[in-house]
Amino acid sequence: MATQRISKRRKKEESEYFFDYSLLFIVLFLLGFGLVMIYSASSYEASQDFQDAAYYLKKQLVAVIIGLVLMIFVANIPYHFWERFALLGYIVSMALVPLVLTPLGVESHGARRWIKIPGLGLNLQPAEVAKLCMILFLAVLVCKMGKSVRTLKGFIIMILVPMPVVLEVYLITRNLSSAIIILGISVLMVFVASPDYKKFIIMGVGGVALVAVAVFVIVSAYSSGSELAFRSERIVAWLDPESQAQGKGFQTIQALYAIGSGGIWGKGLGQSMQKLSFLPEAQNDMIFSIICEELGLFGAVAIILMFIMLLWRMMVIANNATDLFGAMLVVGVMGHIAIQSILNIAVVTNTIPNTGISLPFISYGGSSVMFLLIEIGLVLSVARRIQLKEL
């Protein structure tokens, strides 16, 4: 009788807690859609290079399955369990980044950003680890600091803490985009933790002004042909990709061809021309342009809407999290996915200068999707603690 009552109570208890099926569904949809698009974008090149049209699809599928298992695992562990690993995680991510310089490091596409995990045959990007660990560390830090986070001192600490990792990622792996993402996540988390707006508005305006001045200086340096010219090519290619069509603007212009030729309705799934070796990284950073080419403006809208819905779900979870730690975790993950998807689409549409950023859940890339799914696991875990009556 007693056990019956307990199980009954547990059942009642479970039904009173929340499981965000919408979030799960959106993530699964994006993953499935991503797999289809990876196959479409990569099959031609894969069959030429590896005699196996599904080469990239299979590798991605394995990563997705591992990722899903990890997600379920993480989702079922109370998220406070991870609190104790925050400092360790920070140290580990600090330690992992320099490993790319050791023989364990793997070079690909002219950049040394991966490390080989012995025995597993998997390549890991330390920047992905750093993103996850930074979210965890800052969430713990915000809780530990309590009200002192509202002081200027607290604010400065919060801004300085992620800096070593950001600089490491930028200086050691020459990975500007990951550094920006980690910095962005941190700023968003600090923004939520602090009640102040003024500081952030000043920071935002200052940042925009700095970028504008930098662009102006670079462009005038380029036209006068000075020393800076070499580094500024990427900026010039952004402003006028057609003038640099064979150089830095090549990938951008090919992406624009894909988007433009897709038009409103697209050419139909599998009908992309640009994926026939014209567009470099078609299945990776540039997959969004293939989506536009094949599925048109409407395919692109569907994806953008899915991302907005994903952010909305995470906002709801963050707002209803049982404690600040959970909320901050979700804000971090939300910031990560938001920044990465915005930057990716902005790069593909040549809204910002070209830099290598993958589209969350959709782009090809094993370690990226695995860590994203772990993060989703964390969000789901936070969601599970929400009592329905609190909603």
Next chain:
Amino acid sequence: MLTDNNKIFHRKKILVIFFLCAGILVLLFGRLIYLCVWRSEHYSRLATELHERERSIKAARGRILDQNGAVLADNKTVCTVSVVHNQIEEPEKVIEILCKELELSEEYVKQRVEKYSSMERIRSNVEKEVGDRIREYDLAGVKVDEDYKRYYPYGELASKVLGFTGGDNQGIIGLEVIYEEYLQGKPGTILTITDAKGIEVEAAGERRIEPVNGSDLCISMDMNIQSYATQLAIQARAAKQADSVSILVMNPKNGELYAMVNVPEFDLNDPYRLPEGTDEAALTAQQKQDLLNTTWRNGCINDTYEPGSTFKIITAAAGLEEKVITTASTFSCPGFIVVDDRKIRCHKIAGHGTQDFTHCMMNSCNPALITVGLRLGLDKYYQYFERFGLKTKTGIDLPGEAGTIMHRKDDMGNVELATVAFGQSFQITPIQLITTASSIINGGNRITPHFGVKTLDADGNVLETFSYPVTQNVVSEETSATMREILEMVVAEGSGKNGGIAGFRIGGKTATSQTLPRGSGRYIASFIGFAPADDPQVIALAIINNPQGTYYGGQVAAPVIRQLFENILPYLGIVEYNQ
């Protein structure tokens, strides 16, 4: 707890983040609309240009037809054999078959088959039968494209006039160059969709832009007259072992050229073959090219010579027009004339005695014509020289016409005037001479010699008829009539009687000019004749360059024109009259 009142700002801030991100995503969506809707056409066009590979389809070059419609320049279908590296399945077999069929060395074919390129041409201008045979093997990666090659049915006929075309079917010399824009047409293209490496995407199919064929060019040449004139020229060259023989036949009324012969001609279907007996191995590439250029040279328009006595026509016409002489004017020829301090001899050393001007022309008397020139005076003479158009080019529709080489007026004294008056010490082209003579006998209209008459489309409809400038009244009709009479007398009873045909009224003038340097024993014998003398419908000029043995124009060149007229006058419908 986030639900605590003092933590409510967290909720607000999270909301701010959400709307910020969603807002940016919406802006990006706006950017996408701009790219997908407004810029779509621009990028689609650029992308299509990138994806399509062109193979051009040659346009058939327009034919060249003579005035009766005989085809002088035609096209024949040939094939271009190429290989597409990525599509080859059995390289050994491909190499073997192509070596055998195209008669190429294995090394050459192998190199091309194994070269990694989107498309490699193995051989062009392959006979159609060979191309068809290769196609029947049905080898993967071997492409046989049909193509046109210029073909000249009459081989050497009028080679220096028609000209020939190069590897891209472009005109190299002759009419083929001048009428290039009409003949060439517009090449079409086959557009195939390929990937970035140039491999065709089979499912995508291909797009064709059909070529526009060139227009046919109808020229005034008469194939029969040209052939006959060529035969005569070959005979004369052989008989007199001459360096070269040129014959021009023209309609003096409108400048239409019926024939232009320059023997030796060359084979238009094999223009790069050097003349027989040339030691090819001993020549440098430059020497070879120079030799070919000499072979292709059209003596009638590219080279100048001293016209000699035929030029007396011009001096006489100027004298009559200026009325410094009449046909009745008498001249006394002691066998020479003293001009300033120079004694200039007549060709008849004993002299012609006293004679009227008609007889002076019949005897081709140098002192008499010098006297005419001196009576005109330098200013007048030079003025007529220019008025007759001798200082300008004739404007013939063939490339490379040479200009007149004449004294500057300031440098001329009486001696120079005297020599010019009987056709020496300056040079003109044969086409210049026949054109000027035509304008003197046709009533005074300087016509433009030409071949091009009209262009036709494939169905024979006239697309464009060419017109040529005419300068009227370079001499009066009266002077013209007098000149016709004088020149008829030259043939009837004078030095040109070898050019006469019983029953036809023919006018003409002979010339024997010594080439520079004087005393080299090299002569140019020539005769200019026209018929009927009272109403000229055809004029012909024969020039025999460096004849051996007898070299007098009246004995060497006049018979050539006589034989020509004997045949072509009835052919042209110029019937005999009863004397």
